[in-house]
Amino acid sequence: MFKKILFATSATEASDHAARVAFNMARNYKAHLSIFHVLGVPTRGFSQVVLDVKTKQEVVLDDEYVAWVEEEVKTHYAKQLETADDYDIKVAIGFPHREILREARQHKPDLIVLGGTTGDPEDSVYKKGMVGSTLQRVAKAAPCPTLVVNRPAASFWGGMSNIVFGADFSKASDKAFDFTVKLAKAQGCEVHIFHALDISAMHMGRMLTQDEIESGIRKSLRRIRGRYVAKIKDDIKDYGFDVWEGVPYVEIVKYAREKHADLIVMAHHTSRTSDEDNRLGSNIEQVIVRAGCPVISVNK
Amino acid sequence: MPEGTLCNRQPIDTEEALKTLLGDTGGKTYYGEMKSLDVDTDLLWTTIQNTLKSRMKTWLEICAHCGMCADSCFLYLINNRDPKQVPAYKIQSTLGELVKRQGKVDNDFMHMAMETAWAKCTCCNRCGMYCPHGIDMGIMFGYLRGLLYQQGFVPWELKIGAGMHRVYRAQMDVTDEDFVETFEWMVEEYEEDYPGLEVPVDVEGADIMYTVNAREVKHYPEDLAEAAILFHLAGESWTVPSQGWEQTSLAMFAGDWAACKMQVESVYAAMERLQPKRMVGTECGHAHRATVIEGPYWAGRSTGQPPVESIHYVEWLAEALREGKLKIDPAKRIKRPVTLQDSCNYVRNHGLKEITREIMSYIVEPGFFRDMAPNREHNYCCGGGGGFNGIGVFRAQRNQALITKRDQILNTGAGLVIAPCHNCWDAIRDLEEEYKIGIEWSFLKPLVISMVEIPEHLQLKE
Numbered sequence: 011m012f013k014k015i016l017f018a019t020s021a022t023e024a025s026d027h028a029a030r031v032a033f034n035m036a037r038n039y040k041a042h043l044s045i046f047h048v049l050g051v052p053t054r055g056f057s058q059v060v061l062d063v064k065t066k067q068e069v070v071l072d073d074e075y076v077a078w079v080e081e082e083v084k085t086h087y088a089k090q091l092e093t094a095d096d097y098d099i100k101v102a103i104g105f106p107h108r109e110i111l112r113e114a115r116q117h118k119p120d121l122i123v124l125g126g127t128t129g130d131p132e133d134s135v136y137k138k139g140m141v142g143s144t145l146q147r148v149a150k151a152a153p154c155p156t157l158v159v160n161r162p163a164a165s166f167w168g169g170m171s172n173i174v175f176g177a178d179f180s181k182a183s184d185k186a187f188d189f190t191v192k193l194a195k196a197q198g199c200e201v202h203i204f205h206a207l208d209i210s211a212m213h214m215g216r217m218l219t220q221d222e223i224e225s226g227i228r229k230s231l232r233r234i235r236g237r238y239v240a241k242i243k244d245d246i247k248d249y250g251f252d253v254w255e256g257v258p259y260v261e262i263v264k265y266a267r268e269k270h271a272d273l274i275v276m277a278h279h280t281s282r283t284s285d286e287d288n289r290l291g292s293n294i295e296q297v298i299v300r301a302g303c304p305v306i307s308v309n310k
Numbered sequence: 311m312p313e314g315t316l317c318n319r320q321p322i323d324t325e326e327a328l329k330t331l332l333g334d335t336g337g338k339t340y341y342g343e344m345k346s347l348d349v350d351t352d353l354l355w356t357t358i359q360n361t362l363k364s365r366m367k368t369w370l371e372i373c374a375h376c377g378m379c380a381d382s383c384f385l386y387l388i389n390n391r392d393p394k395q396v397p398a399y400k401i402q403s404t405l406g407e408l409v410k411r412q413g414k415v416d417n418d419f420m421h422m423a424m425e426t427a428w429a430k431c432t433c434c435n436r437c438g439m440y441c442p443h444g445i446d447m448g449i450m451f452g453y454l455r456g457l458l459y460q461q462g463f464v465p466w467e468l469k470i471g472a473g474m475h476r477v478y479r480a481q482m483d484v485t486d487e488d489f490v491e492t493f494e495w496m497v498e499e500y501e502e503d504y505p506g507l508e509v510p511v512d513v514e515g516a517d518i519m520y521t522v523n524a525r526e527v528k529h530y531p532e533d534l535a536e537a538a539i540l541f542h543l544a545g546e547s548w549t550v551p552s553q554g555w556e557q558t559s560l561a562m563f564a565g566d567w568a569a570c571k572m573q574v575e576s577v578y579a580a581m582e583r584l585q586p587k588r589m590v591g592t593e594c595g596h597a598h599r600a601t602v603i604e605g606p607y608w609a610g611r612s613t614g615q616p617p618v619e620s621i622h623y624v625e626w627l628a629e630a631l632r633e634g635k636l637k638i639d640p641a642k643r644i645k646r647p648v649t650l651q652d653s654c655n656y657v658r659n660h661g662l663k664e665i666t667r668e669i670m671s672y673i674v675e676p677g678f679f680r681d682m683a684p685n686r687e688h689n690y691c692c693g694g695g696g697g698f699n700g701i702g703v704f705r706a707q708r709n710q711a712l713i714t715k716r717d718q719i720l721n722t723g724a725g726l727v728i729a730p731c732h733n734c735w736d737a738i739r740d741l742e743e744e745y746k747i748g749i750e751w752s753f754l755k756p757l758v759i760s761m762v763e764i765p766e767h768l769q770l771k772e
Contacts, residue, residue: 070702072333073333074335111499
């Protein structure tokens, strides 16, 4: 299922947790691991100068510098590389999200693995002149599922056996579900289909009555049965489904914890990011930040 | 040493030579060799005799040394009113001397002239507006750069930039295949959000042929997607040429006259081939100057015009908004203090000052637009024009030059600067990086996309 994994890394501590998962997965699935690092963001017009993403210094690019950074990446992952046998390391120049997507388009990995935030966005050279985080942009446009590990707790990973699928009944969500089913079948996982009835923002601050909430829950349960359960009941033995009310991302994280999930799968909405009000797709981003396990975002 | 292996009078014409020069990190060997590069004084004088025409001869002669140009030059103002930064002095001490001495100058002189031509003038042409005789030092510096380029005294990055145009017909190593592929990729990425979005390549007889800046292709192809989206929403019949798509000209900054001609002819050939009604260029100032204003003369076109009517992106955008092809959702207009950078190349040099303000009237909530002072054709250069942005050896001077724009922006109190010009956009980005004044900056395309109404029949249906 995972033959080619693209691990996009900042080669800093921020990516260490993701690295643990990426190397584990590559080992377990005998996948080829491409370690991909965008070393610098172009600056100063048409010049050869880039801002090094780690040192934040201006660097004049040449082959020697690129080779040196490659060596640095190797050193950073020296320990993991000892036991990895099928991998390559590549460094690139450009805006990280764009270069990661370019690499993914060219080499068609089955999965992209990304680390968490690289710290203060104000200070990060990744932000230069671009709206939205690398993660947002990669997750939105990636041609394959994107796995993100943000918290250290999310990286103590023993494999995939128990998936929580966060459903929102959108088209993208259907794609995420298809992926969940494929994965569950291949790995023999338990699947928990979950929907959170949003009672926070949807009703313009009006308090919902308990009757309204419960009728909403019943309606969502019906939709889950019709849209998802019908598709898997013959193929997957261990499955369940629930609808809880609350703030969606909090409920998903709580639910995953309760079910001892080792993976959450959700759709990253295709809704255009140009609206740039950060609510779009913010549920999955909040889940990524908070979850105690890796989160896979699926779009296509 | 007559000529170096890297620093010499030969233009870069092959990919291999380009890579070799690029491999010389920061131009270390290149500038080292330049220190002992001989001046071919005969060639220099012959070239001057053949190319220095009556306009510039007159300008050099009639300068009254009145000093009116001094205060018009932001580089003079920002460098403690150093007399050596007075435009008249700068040109008389370089081009003026070259002519006076009939080209008999030495290596030191050429070094001084190079620094003056690329680090003391951005060819913003502001001085020309204040000179009582109408003498335009910017034009003369553009000419001087040509003489210096021919002798091999040109900043490393610009020798490379001109070489890129010669090898790729683009300012960066982006091939025609890369261009089409990238544009298609962007459309794939966005077509789910914008059903029916496409990139029509090489369509003959379209209303619009769109040309771009290679940096969009190389580093931020979102810009290509945004252009496609806005044409799509406006219902335009448009196309991009698979050859001749690069509108910019680092060759112009470098003074590589032959490469200027090659580059612009590739765009004109695309116009001739596809016969569009009009060409629309991207949000770039010098690209407009190169392809629309100066290009026809480089290409020897007797009309002084490109083969088809050619307009700047802001002209197309203003028209689309005016005619209702694009409709702005009033609720989404910019509702915070915002200012506008007037690009020298199409505002001062091509009169588009009211067009950009018309756009502001559509996209900014009344009361939130703050003009810089001075503005329109009197506006100052962003600080990085004419190639200044990209030249490593003159970085310190360039950073100093950004102060004028920094203070102009600060005085408006605006938190957002709209810069419909790649060079200005870069300079403003860099000044934020350098001086951290807490501003944001943007091209027009992403702003308009964030507030445009999607016509019913193009809406996403789910």
